Amino acid sequence: MSIQNLPLAEKTNIKNWAFEALALTDVTAPSVDLSALHVTDNAVVIVDGHVVHNQVDANLTIETTVSAHANENKLLVLNNEKKNSTLKVTVPKNVTIETPLSIIVIAKERSLVHASEVILETGAALNYTESFIGQGNFNANIASTFNVGENANLVTNTINELYPGTVVYHHKHADVDANGVLDATNFMINDTDLVFEDFTYLNGRGSEAETKTVSIASEGQKQNLTIRIENAAARSIGNIINYGITKDTAHLAFNGVGKIQKNAKDCDNQQETRLLNLSKTAEAVANPFLLIDEGDITAGHAASIGQLDEEQIYYLMSRGMSREAASKMIVSGFLTPFVDALEDEAMREALSARIEAKLG
């Protein structure tokens, strides 16, 4: 069976995007200067499809065979067929991994086509960061699945720093079982066109998920992000937080989808989107959906799209800062609370520097 459909990407026309232009020819294991990266004590580094560093907590199971993705669209089919790096992480039952696990995937001389799977068995706990770094001019296709077992607790940070002239498709899928908790933060600091999907399914009673996503679109970049949380069980709680900045002639669309299934009683689904548009020629779109099939629930959404607040600029200038310095301070402050929530200091600093550079 062939699947022809592209991801939905509401509000952005992605029909002619060159998702399939992937450079797949293998390259010999490239040398990489690990000291230039921030490699923690519990980390895996993959460069151009080759594992170059693997030193992880003894309680973790790391494998390279991942289950095939549900073929929801043709870009996931493409990922299944063409992936050149894979990683499966399992945290056994009732094990808490104390040191955060960091996975760094780098594309230097070929496309990054990566599939990962993170499984937390019942009662397990993990703090997991995956960073995708593009250093060459290649398209990328990334698919990650997360399985949060009963009473398990997963904190994930997804950091994208992919580079110019490319088209990126990135799909995340998470299932959360009863009383499981997923706290996901996505930093999309790419210089690419982007379709990003983060779909979370609250399958177990009392499960919880919060998905926070930050994206900056500059120059002529077109970025479409769809964040979905589906309450499939009673007493589940979903929260979506989207923050975006647009500059130059960029287009950035955030689709927030809160879906509550029939019989998911006493559940809650909230979403908030804040977009800061720094240029008259850029386009920022907030597109909230609440799809509710059950009456006995609470749900809500809030969205705002604004420019820099002249009152705030005036306040900072009245203390002696130039208009430029004041604007910069307000814009970087807009994203700071997300960066500050990262546990690892070196990671915070590296990400702040990348955001500063992207904001110019």
Place this chain on the structure above:
Amino acid sequence: MSKPVLKISDLRASVEEKEILKGVNLEIKGGEIHAIMGPNGTGKSTLSQVVMGHPSYEVLGGEITMNGEDVLEMEVDERAHAGLFLAMQYPSEIPGVTNSDFLRMSKRARLEEGEKEQSLIKFINELDATIDELKIQPDMAHRYLNEGFSGGEKKRNEILQMKMLKPEIAILDEIDSGLDVDALKIVGDAVNSMRSEEFGALIITHYQRILDYITPDFVHVMMQGRIVKSGGIELMKKIDEEGYEWIKEELGIEDERVIQDEEKRPVRLDSCGTKEKLGL
């Protein structure tokens, strides 16, 4: 350092095409503390915003000079560099920017090029000492600027900035609203501690409460967008006892206001609207 002089001559200004200031004259020199009193809606806050350069106000005529230099030609940051400071009635909240980063950037911005920057340690010591002096919660330095601050905390934070930035002329706009007696005393002490030939202040208030703690050298009354009466401490005392009616009668003013609803800001739910409406 010589004595600073802020001179305002025949200043006229409007907001949203409505003329608010109708010819204000005032001169503040180093060593002097002035108070502008007056009922709500007479243009007091407008005057402070026009001096600092708020973008919503348009200057229709007149002059403002600081140490002889034309303030109206200056950008807002240049006015700060010239030595002006405004403690705002409603300071902005800036998420993600910590109070201490903000202060450090502000201090750094005031340095002339080539001037040696204050060391980080020295800055932190000075900040800690000032926070202590103003009896501010020590964690305020690391909180985001004014975000989630109570009314009183915002006012103390304005005074903290004034002490750290050491302006030559400071304008304090309704600094006493939202402060309890203890906080009023702390703010009063802070201003008094800055008294010198190199520092002048203008205190804008519609109560005289703050003036129990800071004794002004000159007292002015503002009505209809002008200063209609000036005097010394005896003027303040008379207003304290008799209110403003006698001044209106003396000058034949029926409605002293230029703004009908300047201070009618929406009542916030968390400030308990019912109580405010009932005047409790």
